[in-house]
Amino acid sequence: MSEQVTHEAEHNRQHIRFRIPATLCINEHTFLTTDWSVSGLSIDEFPLHLGQESHISGHLIFNFGDYDFRVKVNVEKVRYDIESAHYAGRFSELSNQTVSLLHYLINAYLSGEVVTAGDLLAIAKQQQGVTKDLDKRLEVERTGAEAFIFNTKRFLGHVLYSAIIIGLLWFISFTIYNRAYVVESNKVDISYDEISLRSPSDGLFEFQLKPEQSKLKKGDIIATIKRVNGGVIAIESPCECDLSDVFSQTGVFVSQGEKLISLRPLDYKTSVTALIPLENVNKITTGDNAIVRFSDGHIIEAQVYTIQKHPEIPEQAIVSFQLMAPLSDKAADQLATVRIESF
Structure with a gap:
């Protein structure tokens, strides 16, 4: 059995030398130590060019197989035998932490927790230790x-x-x-083709249609105006139309040119336009799907028909829509919003 511990008093030294497997690494070159202590080390077959250096720096490495334990050391030459290439040196400038680590390794070796295995070190398995399966979690037993x-x-x-x-x-x-992909606007304008009838002269307004009558033929008398100087002027329907609104009442004096009646042709067209910021114009194109939502909850699908810059407001654009379904008569009197999806 090879000697593992040598008391340095046999050689007039103050520290116990240990033959614990360790190597000194200098510039990626490793050298197996003969023995070492917390004060220094010795190496056989040490290169001449390094043995002649007064100081060398490197790492003292303890190999545990799966990992290395490294300690940075500065070694001062004590002696170097050229014939035998034996080198001896002492550690210099060791920090308190490094000394503590070396003492910890030595104590673990002396207590048997660390053993030698050839040129490697290994952790000794305690015979009375408890083996735990780390893959199993602690589970509480429940009913x-x-x-x-x-x-x-x-x-x-x-x-x-x-x-x-x-x-x-x-x-x-x-x-x-x-x-x-979405552009929304609450600045929506809904308009119809509309015919406005105005008073041809000053006088008293007389409405001639029955309350339930709303469909008109061309030439039907809608109202009359009794002139102040005498005479009556009839107001006739210019087309086949629906009566949209009456802005005066029988017996009320009206002035010439005053708007009295609004008619909607049977083949009227609805116009829906919206204002959107000019910066959002690049998000939409003609044919994009849109939804027009009215204040009463009614929804009509539409498509973008035209896009043009507003003639009076430079930062706005006017977008017109083609409706996929007809609007109700009350739609023009409601607030509406439009949502354009370009995806």
């Missing part, structure tokens, strides 16, 4: 009811967590989609 409640709570927690994640992803996706 059937407790296990059911626990599993239910864990399941609900997973569901809540998943719902939160899905909600956040949906919100982020919805926000990105709206910013990139």
Whole structure:
């Protein structure tokens, strides 16, 4: 059995030398130590060019097989035998932490926690130690009811967590989609083809239609004006129309040119336009789908028909729409918003 510990008093030294496997690494070249202590080390077959240096720096390495334990050291030459290439040196400028680490390794070796295995070191297995399976988690034993409640709570927690994640992803996706592909406007104008009848002269207004009559033929007398100087002037329907609105009442004095009656031709056309910021024009094109929503909740699908710059407001654009369904008679009297989706 090879000698592992040598008391340095045999050689007039103050520290015990240990033959614990260790190597000195200098510039990626390693040298196996003959023995070492907390004060220094010795090496056989040490190169001449390094043995002649007064000071060398490197790492003292303790190899545990799967990992290395390294200590940075500065070594001052004590002697170097050229014939035998034996080198001896003392450690200099060791920090308190480094000395403590070396003492810790020595104490572990002396107590048997660290043993030699050829040129390697190994951790000794304690015979009376407790072996634990780290793959197994500590589980609390529960009764059937407790296990059911626990599993239910864990399941609900997973569901809540998943719902939160899905909600956040949906919100982020919805926000990105709206910013990139959706243009909205609440400045919507709805107008019809309309014919306005005005008073031909000053006089008293007399409405001639029955209350339930709204359909008119060309030439039907809608109202009369009794002139102040005498005489009656009839106001006739110029087309086959629907009576849209009457702006005066029988017996009321009206002035010449005053708007009295509004008619809507049977083949009238509806115009829906909206103002959008000019910076959003590049997001839409003709043919994009749109939704017109009225204040009473009524919704009509539409498509972008034309896009043009506003002649009076430079930062606005006028977008007209082609409706996919006819509007009700009351639609023009309601507030509306439009949503354009270009995706």
